[in-house]
Amino acid sequence: MSKIETIFSANVPRYTSYPTAPHFHAGVNDSVYRRWLAALPQGEPLSLYFHIPFCDTLCWFCACHTSVVNSYGPVRDYCRLLRQEIALGAGAMKARHRVSHIHFGGGSPTMLSAGDIDRLGCVIRAHFDVLPDAEFGVELDPRGLDSARVNAFRAIGVTRASIGVQDCDPRVQKAINRIQTDDETRQAVRLLRQAGIDSLNLDLVYGLPEQTFQSWEQTLAFAVRLAPDRLSVFGYAHVPQFKKHQALISAAALPGLEARFRMAEFARNYLCSQGYVAIGLDHFARPQDKLARAAGRRALHRNFQGYTTDDAPTLLGFGASAIGSLPQGYVQNISAVPAWRAAIQAGRLPTGRGVEVTDTDRMRREAIERLMCDMRVNLDRVAARYGVTRASFSDAWPALRHLEGEGIVVLEGGEVEIDPQWRPAVRAVCAAFDQYLTARPAHHSSAV
Numbered sequence: 001m002s003k004i005e006t007i008f009s010a011n012v013p014r015y016t017s018y019p020t021a022p023h024f025h026a027g028v029n030d031s032v033y034r035r036w037l038a039a040l041p042q043g044e045p046l047s048l049y050f051h052i053p054f055c056d057t058l059c060w061f062c063a064c065h066t067s068v069v070n071s072y073g074p075v076r077d078y079c080r081l082l083r084q085e086i087a088l089g090a091g092a093m094k095a096r097h098r099v100s101h102i103h104f105g106g107g108s109p110t111m112l113s114a115g116d117i118d119r120l121g122c123v124i125r126a127h128f129d130v131l132p133d134a135e136f137g138v139e140l141d142p143r144g145l146d147s148a149r150v151n152a153f154r155a156i157g158v159t160r161a162s163i164g165v166q167d168c169d170p171r172v173q174k175a176i177n178r179i180q181t182d183d184e185t186r187q188a189v190r191l192l193r194q195a196g197i198d199s200l201n202l203d204l205v206y207g208l209p210e211q212t213f214q215s216w217e218q219t220l221a222f223a224v225r226l227a228p229d230r231l232s233v234f235g236y237a238h239v240p241q242f243k244k245h246q247a248l249i250s251a252a253a254l255p256g257l258e259a260r261f262r263m264a265e266f267a268r269n270y271l272c273s274q275g276y277v278a279i280g281l282d283h284f285a286r287p288q289d290k291l292a293r294a295a296g297r298r299a300l301h302r303n304f305q306g307y308t309t310d311d312a313p314t315l316l317g318f319g320a321s322a323i324g325s326l327p328q329g330y331v332q333n334i335s336a337v338p339a340w341r342a343a344i345q346a347g348r349l350p351t352g353r354g355v356e357v358t359d360t361d362r363m364r365r366e367a368i369e370r371l372m373c374d375m376r377v378n379l380d381r382v383a384a385r386y387g388v389t390r391a392s393f394s395d396a397w398p399a400l401r402h403l404e405g406e407g408i409v410v411l412e413g414g415e416v417e418i419d420p421q422w423r424p425a426v427r428a429v430c431a432a433f434d435q436y437l438t439a440r441p442a443h444h445s446s447a448v
């Protein structure tokens with residue numbers, strides 16, 4: 001087994017939360033969530049996330065919570081309930097809150113009609129005070145995007161768009177059932193910029209079937225020509241045990257660990273040579289972009305949407321399967337739309353599960369977040385904030401020493417630093433701090 005295979009063979013979480021989602025449980029229900037909402041400190045701005053679990057075609061690689069619909073009826077019905085859910089959630093809070101970040105994710109928020117986008121924006125503003133400089137992002141499927149939707153997003157305050165590109169090669173697109181011409185992507189970029197949504201992110205994925213280094217380079221070059229402010233370069237997460245449709249992609253057709261590592265490395269070298277700065281595990285940004293500047297100040301954060309400048313201590317999730325993070329812990333809505341709908345119709349918050357976080361969790365979460373964001377952490381400083389010493393992380397030490405022996409990390413006193421060449425191994429380093437991991441490794445994807 002090569003060194004790369006040894007390091008990346010274990011499946012590890014993406015650490016968008018800690019404890020991670022497999023450790024959420026039904027004990028955190030709607031009454032617990034109501035209590036948490038009522039206790040939210042007044043005055044501090046919040047972040048809001050809205051999940052739109054619909055698409056008009058099934059991409060076989062997709063690991064997101066979504067389903068394909070052939071008519072608009074279910075989407076219209078969902079939007080009506082989503083508006084009710086916002087009112088229910090806001091009603092459970094003691095005060096009206098300010099909002100500094102909003103994100104529409106999916107699925108494809110581009111499934112919404114201009115009218116439903118507008119109604120959603122109105123209900124959000126009816127219940128929250130959206131700050132004038134709030135960052136408002138939306139995930140877009142560029143295929144079929146029209147100016148009516150783009151203008152509706154702009155009118156409700158959208159400032160940033162994340163555009164799904166994945167890979168430009170027709171052979172790869174066929175193998176993942178995601179057929180998207182370069183012209184469709186260009187047209188979406190043009191429409192967004194014309195409407196004044198000029199802060200753009202492109203999503204690319206490596207580790208897909210039929211991908212070669214040549215096709216990967218062409219995809220990267222195409223993306224750079226569109227001059228986005230940011231790019232996300234995700235490693236394909238193949239988890240057919242949870243996403244049945246991924247079984248349509250044969251595991252035998254996928255690039256191996258060594259090739260995945262080289263594709264991640266190639267993307268990093270290529271994008272950095274084109275003037276982008278590598279951020280965290282899988283993001284790239286122009287040096288003057290807010291994300292790059294936050295990374296430079298070590299003020300970057302990680303949440304369920306990936307890397308963010310959002311430092312609000314509370315993120316409220318709305319919509320089926322949406323996850324929120326509150327000072328008390330994490331909450332996730334019921335994932336199945338019929339059960340989510342039934343809860344709202346009965347006047348209940350549609351909470352499905354969650355987990356309360358302890359101080360030990362918070363301390364480990366901070367160490368993991370700093371590693372994921374900065375590629376280094378000072379354990380003395382993190383421990384001191386919780387009134388303890390570095391010795392509280394002693395269980396992580398054997399794994400860290402092993403990683404040091406492999407040349408992956410440098411350990412000096414309480415400082416853990418990932419060797420720049422081994423950046424893609426950051427999740428494996430974080431796993432050393434994860435006290436829950438051994439219980440359920442099968443829930444996660446390949447570490448690179």
Ligand SMILES: C[S@@+](CC[C@H](N)C(=O)[O-])C[C@H]1O[C@@H](n2cnc3c(N)ncnc32)[C@H](O)[C@@H]1O
Pocket residue numbers: 055061062063064105106107108109139140141142163164165166203204205234235236237238
């Ligand atoms: C929630 S999707 C929204 C994109 C939008 N629905 C579209 O069709 O373009 C956000 C991104 O997640 C990434 N993604 C989805 N499934 C993935 C997987 N199995 N592995 C890695 N990245 C994935 C893709 O890059 C995708 O653009």
